[in-house]
Amino acid sequence: MTTSTILITGTNRGIGLELTRQFAASNWRVLACSRQPQHASELQSLAAQYSNIELFELDVTDYPQAAALSDRLKDIPIDILLSNAGSYGPKGYDFGNVDPQAWRDVLETNTIAPLMLAQAFVSQVAASRQKLIAVISSKVGSITDNQGGGGYIYRSSKTAVNQVVKSLSVDLAPMNISVVSLHPGWVQTEMGGPNALISTTESVNGLQQILLQAGPAQSGQFLEYNGNTIPW
DSSP states (O other): OOOOEEEESOOSSHHHHHHHHHHHHTTOEEEEEESOGGGOHHHHHHHHHOTTEEEEEOOTTOHHHHHHHHHHTTTSOOSEEEEOOOOOOOSSOOTTOOOHHHHHHHHIIIIIHHHHHHHHHHHHHHTSSSOEEEEEOOGGGOTTTOOSOOOHHHHHHHHHHHHHHHHHHHHTGGGTOEEEEEEOOSBSSTTTOTTOSBOHHHHHHHHHHHHHHOOTTTTTOEEETTSOBOOO
């Protein structure tokens, strides 16, 4: 039986770690990427438990490193390319106190890197059966949903990556590649904090179902972990 393959970034903790766990438990080949896998103890333990997890060093903002990894994996069809690595940036700032360099750093990770990852691995995705590229975005990137203001840095980075997803869904359609943007919910992670509404397990249960079923009919959509469509 041919094994399906998923490449996930940001797998050292939180949602990325749980995605790695659930896809490995579902017998997928998981190419788990993180900046320092040798220091990611939970990820190392998971890889010791599942022989179908392979660990790779990748800083998503290091584009030559991404290109080198793509070359290393050039013969592996990747059914799902999942851009999960992200940055929230500083917390507690408000209008008048926005750090422009911190903004640039978050945009690099959250907006530019997912596009560069797609460019680096598009051939492997095109060679697969499912042909799916997915980006973990956030509902706070929805312009329609913004009733609270603020959050300029993180909000704008997710709004921008949603536009990247939409354009990719158009540009890659001739290659039969589908592209979706996903909101994982407010999740109890280091980024989401202890007061978040759902666990990583609940979030990833939903995300995995969407990822397993997503195809051309969902391409270009912004989807919540529970399957609901979010307005741009």
